[in-house]
Each structure stands twice: as C-alpha cells, then as structure tokens.
Amino acid sequence: MGWMFNSTLYPTFFLLVGIPGLENELKWISPSFCIFYLLALLGNITLLVVFSASSGLHKPMFILLSILAFNDILLSTSIAPKMLCIFWFNARLISFDACLFQMFFIHSFTSIESGLLLAMAFDRYIAIYQPLRYGSTMTNNLIGKLVIMLLVRAAGVVGPFLIMIKRFPAFKTNIIEHSYCEHMAVVKLAAADIRINSAYGLFAAFSILGVDLLFILISYGMIFRAVFSLPSKDSRLRALNTCTPHICVFLSLYILAFFSFLSHRYGKRIPPYIHIILSDLYLLVPPMLNPLVYGMKTKQIREQFWKVLCRYQGTSLP
Template sequence: MSTLNSTTMYPAIFILVGIPGLEDLHYWIAIPFCVFFIFALLGNSAILTIITTTVSLHESMFIFLSMLALNDVFLCTSVVLKMLGIFWFNFGEIYMDACLAQMFFIHSFTSIESGILLAMAFDRYVAICNPLRYTSILTSNLIVKIGLILLVRATVLVAPCLFLIKRFSFYTTNVISHSYCEHMAVVKLAQADIRINSAYGLFVAFSILGVDVILISLSYVMIFRAVFSLPSKEARLKAFNTCTPHICVFLMFYALALFSFLSHRYGKNIPSYIHIILSDLYLLLPPSLNPMVYGVKTKQIRERALMLIFSRKRVCSEN
C-alpha cells in the first residue's frame, strides 16, 4: 500500500479506509454487504427477466419498474465490488480518476433512482386520478422521453462536481475516511476553500432529491384524496394496494438518503462509523429490498414468478 501522506499535491492515488474504527470487523461486515449485493443482482435480474419476457407486463408501471431494477444493478455494482476489495483484501488504493468516475456513477445512479421513483408516483397518480386517460397519457413516447430526461438531468448536474474537484491542487491527505468515493468525503480533504463545492452539492441535492420528494409527496396527497372519495371499500383497498410498494420504497430510499446527506454536513456528534455504515446501507438496502417489496406486493409479478418456478420444477421432474 502507498505511503499515507499528511500533505500532498494533486494525488495520483487515494486510499479508502473502509469504516474507520471498525477495521478489525471489516471481514465480518463484508459478509452481509455481499449478501445484499447478491440479493440485489438476483432479485433485480429476476424482475427484469419477468417484465421483458411477459407481454402483458409491457405497460408504463412495469416499464418504470424495470428501469428501477436496471438502475439498481448498476448502482450496486459501482460501489460494492470495490467495497468488498477493501474489507476482505485490504485493496484500499484507487486512482484519482477512478475515484472521480466512481463518484460520478454513484451520484448519477442515485439521482436517476430518485427520478424513477417520481415517475412511478406520477404513473400511480394518473392510474388512480385519471384512469380513463391512463394509456393515452403514459404513451411509449412519453416513457422514453422521461428516461432520457432523467439521464440528462443526472449527468448535467453531477458532472460539474468532478470539475470543481479537479481544480484543487493541494490536499491535506490522500486518505478518504469512507468506503467509497463520496463527494463531500473527497472535498473535505482539499487544502483550499471548499465553500463553492459544498454550496453546489447542496444545490444538486435540493434540485434532485428535494424537488423529487416534494413532487412525490404532492402526488400521493392527490392520490389519497382520490382514494378516499371512492364509493366502495373494495375499490379503496385495491387502490391502496397498488400504491403500497411504491410508498415503502419511497420511504426507505429517501429516509436513508436524507440521513446520509445531512449527517455528512451537520452530524459532527455522530460517530463516523455509524455515518459510514448508514451511507453504505443507503446504497445497498434499497436495491436489495426493492425486488422483494415489488415481488410480494405486485400480484402480476408474483403470479408470473410462481408460474416460472413451477414450470421449471415440472420440466426438471419430467427429465
């Protein structure tokens, strides 16, 4: 491993330490993280396979769900492989450009995830509040445009963070007290005025997460108003059931995101290992649990999954 510098010019290599204070437990901490990663890969791959191979599921709700599953696979892969290398093999070194690339992908994929959750909330709003116009509003053309807008929004807003970091010439150290290259974790190492970076980070967070949370909350307020106005109890329960998985995923993702974001700036009294563990879970838990939530609560996916399982068992027994 490279020598840890106390003061360095523009470093060629950064060193990720994993979880400071819990280095002796890295081997064991990596085990549940690896399990989450495997669940995320298998679960999201299953969701993608079921939706793409089932013609009856080629509608906006499930197309957005497949976009979420694909994004979760990319998000997990961009962070977990390096994390496991740190925990199990002490491979903490990462080139500066590789660190910035990881930072870009992590923040871009989390931004896209937030946008997809907003799109799914809009989908449920149209389905419940304007059911007769559902297919005419959420056309294939609109879905493609939404996907492109989410991709461009993430790229345009996250990319300047990299250029703002590139302008730094001196760093107090090249040791990053984190498990991955998080924006503020890298910025705090610079021996320079970081107010512009911090302010821009706040701007990006509000422009993406803040705006999305507000719009999703408004969508569900209008959805609940429409649901409570339905005449029959059965209709209200059916409407609630279609929204339940989205609400669970929404609360899990944004609660962890909010804690990770605020504790990095204002949680000086929070032990660093708690902050970093929760920051890691923020990237691991939603991708690993989303397929379970949607698989259990979405009837069409659950039935199709059971059908595939039993059909394979039948084929195996016949052979």
C-alpha cells in the same frame, strides 16, 4: 507504506478506509452487506428476465419497473464490489480517476433512481386518479423522453462535481474515511477553500432529491385522496396495502440520503461509523427491496414469474 504525501502534490490514488472505528468488526458486518448486494442482483435480474419473457408486461408501468431494476443493478454494483474488497481483502487502493468515475456513477444512478420513483408515483396517480386518461397519457414515447431527461439531468448536475474537484490545486491527504468515493468525502481532503463545492453539493441534492421527493409526496397525497373516496372498504384496504410499502421504500432512500449529505457538513457529533454505515445502506437496501415491493407484490408480475419459471422447468401451470 507511502499512504501520506506532501499537501503541495496532487494524488495519483486514494485509500478508502471502509468504516472508520469498526475495522476489527468488519468480518461480522461484511456478510450482511454481501447478502444485501446478492439479493439486489437476484431480485432485479429476475424481474428483467420476467419482463423480457412476458409480452403481457410490455406496458408503461412495467417498463418503468424494468428500467428501475436495471438502474438498481448498476447502482448497487457501483459500490458493493469495491466495498467488499475493502472489508475482506483490505484492498483500499483506488486510483484518482477511478475514484472520480465511481463518484460520478454513484451520484448519477442515485439521481436516476429518484427520477424513476417520481415517474412511478406519477404513473400510479394517473392510473388511480384519472384512469380514463391513462392510456393516452402514459405512453412508451413519453417514457423514452423521460429516460433521456433523467440521463441528461444526472450528467448535467453530477458532472460539475468532477470538474470542480479536478480544479483543486492540492490535497491535504489521500485517505478517504468512507467506504466509497462520495463527493463531500473527497472534497474535504482538498487543501483549498471548499465552500463552493459544499454549497453546490447541497444544491444538487435538494434540486434533484428534494424536488423529486416533494412531487412524490404530492402524488401520493392525491392518490390517498382518491383511495379514501372509494366506496368499498376492501378497495381502500387493497390500495393502502399497495401504496404503504412503496412509501416506506422511497422514504428509506430519501431519509438516509439526506442524512448522508447533511452529516458530512453539520454532523460533527455523529460517530463516523454510524454515518458511513447509513450511507452504505441507502445505496444497498432500496435496490434490494424494490423488486419485492414494486415487483413481486404486483399480481401480474407474480403470475408471469410462475409462468416463466414453469416454462424453464419444462412444465405447465395446472
């Protein structure tokens, strides 16, 4: 079928394997990935509709949530449609440039996701630890500057991935043993020294996700310190009930992300299908859970959701 080519040539397309070793089980696995994607779309689009229709939610905390919801839609869409086409229709072909674009968007949206989670942790820190300064600190102007910084950071760190791959003189094969165009999955195909690319990939991962995770943990450490100093036991339990799901969600992103980055380099004994499935999940599960954990668990959002729903149904709340 012409899937392989001479290593002295440059590929015009790649072929994505999907999940190596589980080709015959994809019909049982793919519905779960489809459900994750549909739930992510439904939850995040619902949040955006509620935010846009409710003037009472046009506040810094909810603006950050709406940006996170929009980024989650883009992040999950950058991987799920092509992945499902591979699983269902064996549509493995992807052009060289389309592969690089997918790589850029996946890693960029992941970087922005991480930055938004850090911003939300900082927002909660200010709200709980320094409530009197919240209004003067968390402003819409600050959020606008933050979004610009996250976009510049993503483009500045992820952009060199594309340039460095374009500089490879040739590739050993054009078959990518992955469900999507991940940086190291493509780099490992090159018929060249990839040590610089591997080192830069680790630098990018730890300078973005690693630094963000460190400051998120510091923020939540300060939040828990403030929570445990509250005199009321009920207040402490409510605060812990709010923060604990947040921690579980962002840890699922960071743990699976670092597992993916490191297993490409040092996980030779890990079965490929385990690596690929976990790599897929870290891009699909957080976008699915974020609307529930950050959105519908918040009382103001639940109230506005029912108001918007009743408005569209032509009824009113009792």
